[in-house]
Amino acid sequence: METRLFFLFFFFSLFLSYSLGALAGGRRNPANPKANIFNVRKFGARGNGRTDDSKAFMKAWKVACASTGAVKLEIPTGTYFVGPLRFNGPCINVSSLTVQMQASSRSSHNFSPQYFKSGSYGLGRASHPARLIPQATLTATTDLSKFKSPHWVEFGWVDGLILTGGIFDGQGAVSWPFNKCPTQMDCKVLPTNILFVNTTNTVATGITSINSKFFHIGILSCTNFKGTNFKIRAPKNSPNTDGIHLERNSGVTLSHLTIGTGDDCVSIGQGNSDVTLRNIKCGPGHGISVGSLGRYKGEGDVTGLLVKNCTITGTTNGLRIKTWQNSPSPSIATNLTFDNIIMNNVDRPIVIDQEYCPYAKCDSSAPSRVKISGIKFKNIRGTSMNPEAVTLLCSQRMPCKDVSLQDVSLRYVGGGGGATAILNSTCQNVKPTFSGTQDPPPCQ
Numbered sequence: 392m393e394t395r396l397f398f399l400f401f402f403f404s405l406f407l408s409y410s411l412g413a414l415a416g417g418r419r420n421p422a423n424p425k426a427n428i429f430n431v432r433k434f435g436a437r438g439n440g441r442t443d444d445s446k447a448f449m450k451a452w453k454v455a456c457a458s459t460g461a462v463k464l465e466i467p468t469g470t471y472f473v474g475p476l477r478f479n480g481p482c483i484n485v486s487s488l489t490v491q492m493q494a495s496s497r498s499s500h501n502f503s504p505q506y507f508k509s510g511s512y513g514l515g516r517a518s519h520p521a522r523l524i525p526q527a528t529l530t531a532t533t534d535l536s537k538f539k540s541p542h543w544v545e546f547g548w549v550d551g552l553i554l555t556g557g558i559f560d561g562q563g564a565v566s567w568p569f570n571k572c573p574t575q576m577d578c579k580v581l582p583t584n585i586l587f588v589n590t591t592n593t594v595a596t597g598i599t600s601i602n603s604k605f606f607h608i609g610i611l612s613c614t615n616f617k618g619t620n621f622k623i624r625a626p627k628n629s630p631n632t633d634g635i636h637l638e639r640n641s642g643v644t645l646s647h648l649t650i651g652t653g654d655d656c657v658s659i660g661q662g663n664s665d666v667t668l669r670n671i672k673c674g675p676g677h678g679i680s681v682g683s684l685g686r687y688k689g690e691g692d693v694t695g696l697l698v699k700n701c702t703i704t705g706t707t708n709g710l711r712i713k714t715w716q717n718s719p720s721p722s723i724a725t726n727l728t729f730d731n732i733i734m735n736n737v738d739r740p741i742v743i744d745q746e747y748c749p750y751a752k753c754d755s756s757a758p759s760r761v762k763i764s765g766i767k768f769k770n771i772r773g774t775s776m777n778p779e780a781v782t783l784l785c786s787q788r789m790p791c792k793d794v795s796l797q798d799v800s801l802r803y804v805g806g807g808g809g810a811t812a813i814l815n816s817t818c819q820n821v822k823p824t825f826s827g828t829q830d831p832p833p834c835q
Contacts, residue, residue, distance in 0.1 A: 427460065427462045429462070429464050432467060467527060478544070493557065531584070535581070535582075543559075545586045548588070552592075552594070553593075557598055562604075586611065588611045588612055595617070595618045601624050601625065606633045609636050613643065618635075619647050621647075625653055628653055633654045639691060641665055655676060656673035664693070673704070678710065678737070681711070681727060686718070692725070698732070700731050701731075707737075709734050710741055712727070716754065721760040729767065737776060739777055740771065740773070741768055741799070761789070764792040766793070767797070775801045775814060776804065777803075778815055780815070783817065783823060787820050790822075
């Protein structure tokens with residue numbers, strides 16, 4: 392009798408727990424009974440591309456963030472019209488929070504922050520074969536008055552966030568004519584498609600970002616961020632549509648990215664340390680850049696960057712370090728390595744520009760105060776559209792130190808002199824070292 396009463400009580404408790412979870416829009420994952428699953432459709436999201444689903448998304452996030460243990464927020468296949476979304480924590484009792492924007496696949500990896508911490512997820516090759524998996528699409532409002540801050544979808548103050556899949560359509564073409572930043576220093580910044588801010592142990596995979604109003608993806612003040620298999624695209628004449636912009640992060644690894652925009656494919660801003668970029672296909676756009684640095688007071692140093700196994704095609708720059716003149720305070724950019732990079736018809740393949748000025752006129756009353764050192768360009772090969780394939784223009788106040796070029800093999804294919812024109816290089820306020828193949832010839 393006691394045994395029978397025990398089992399009756401057990402199953403009643405189990406039923407009650409499941410029923411309460413269902414009332415909150417959640418359910419248990421049969422494969423992982425400890426995981427709570429919340430589906431935005433259960434909170435009223437329509438996914439028809441017309442109805443504003445913003446409130447339903449935020450309701451689902453609030454319940455998921457307040458849950459416990461391993462939590463999953465499901466965004467099923469559909470087109471969701473949404474305004475600004477703030478997926479912010481802290482989610483105090485959550486051990487990991489997965490935002491799944493693609494259909495489940497038995498062959499998909501079970502991503503976790505611990506798995507990615509090991510560094511064993513295949514940086515040298517694709518971590519899993521490409522497959523067509525139905526994904527959810529978020530479509531942004533074009534009404535700029537809806538944005539109280541310059542971000543559309545924000546993930547912030549969360550530990551153990553996992554974002555899988557999803558197409559983020561910023562519908563930026565409507566807003567680009569209102570962007571005055573290319574010509575005005577003090578301009579109103581338009582919304583970034585996706586912002587990760589103050590997150591730790593984050594894993595993002597399979598993201599597609601198209602036609603952002605401003606930057607596509609911003610990673611700000613994050614620790615241990617892993618991103619792979621991103622697709623980012625916007626027209627080459629779209630203003631300030633940087634693919635990924637980094638600031639004040641530590642421990643960022645990005646791999647297997649395909650980026651074509653109207654600005655930098657990846658820009659590494661101030662205050663970053665231990666950043667690795669691998670297997671990136673960049674172009675069109677402005678190339679892969681460190682900077683711009685030295686524009687604002689109190690900027691942090693950039694230390695420890697590896698850019699490896701990348702292909703850059705049809706861009707205005709290839710690999711570039713850019714700093715402003717008349718910096719309000721000193722900073723450092725050091726230990727930066729660019730290795731095994733292919734250039735295809737790039738205007739300026741290798742650039743250090745410490746007189747950076749994107750406007751008609753900039754304050755040049757004093758040299759840049761960004762100290763550049765420990766820079767390595769290794770195994771850079773391909774074609775240049777400009778006879779000046781290597782430009783090292785360093786600060787008169789703080790000359791570049793320990794800059795080396797090893798095995799640089801570039802061929803001129805531009806006009807204005809014919810395909811037989813001789814490549815050249817320019818050096819100012821720097822005494823680089825050269826080894827191996829050097830084409831163009833070393834500058835003196």
